[in-house]
Amino acid sequence: MTTEDLLEKVKRYPVQFVCAAIVLACSLTFYFRMDLISEREAAFEDASSKAGRVDSNLSAGASLPDHLESMKTFVARLDTRLVRPAELAENLKYFYRIESETGVSIGDLRQSAPAGKRPEGEVFAPVVYDVMLSGGFAQVVGFLSEIENGERFARVKSFNMQRGRDLGQPSVALALNLELLGTP
The missing domain is CATH 3.30.70.60 (Ribosomal protein S6/Translation elongation factor EF1B)
Incomplete structure (x- = not known):
């Protein structure tokens, strides 16, 4: 197949050629950006786990003074033994x-x-x-x-x-x- 034959087929089937070019461009873009998706998913998982820890720390932190006081009494009792x-x-x-x-x-x-x-x-x-x-x-x-x-x-x-x-x-x-x- 020569260049003239290729140009003639492009002129004959312009819609199909444009669609094939778009599919090829999208496939190449997806292939080269595929690792970005996994990086973004990992960053999202990390951020959501940190947010979960912050939420649990906030809810557990409300009783922290009571826990501290009970630990101080426990340590004082331990020290006597x-x-x-x-x-x-x-x-x-x-x-x-x-x-x-x-x-x-x-x-x-x-x-x-x-x-x-x-x-x-x-x-x-x-x-x-x-x-x-x-x-x-x-x-x-x-x-x-x-x-x-x-x-x-x-x-x-x-x-x-x-x-x-x-x-x-x-x-x-x-x-x-x-x-x-x-x-x-």
Whole structure:
């Protein structure tokens, strides 16, 4: 096909030629601008998610002073339950108070970890204690129950329970390794 043949067909079918040119121009425009549509959709999704977060923050922000006050009371209550390693006398008094309440006999009580060490990135530090006590089975279990449910946060790391050496009545000897939650 030559150029003259092409011009003759254009003159013969002008409407069809113009329509084909328009379709070709629209297709090329759509092809080259197709990525703009996906970019605009992503920008719209991002803006709508930000607007949703702003709306939820506005609705939740109304009760923020109440939440702040309740968190302050919670932190104050938490602070009373923490152990401070430097206050050794107060910490030991906690164990001796439990001893007098439960009726066990503490033979050895030591704060065994270096004071003030805490794991990386943690706010609180465990304060490790080694306790050796003896008493009746019910008394020893009462001591453990008081440690577990008492006013301090405690975790028993290990324990060793043996039959005691009292000749008069059955007793139990307990070697206990535990951690109290503390702040340096």
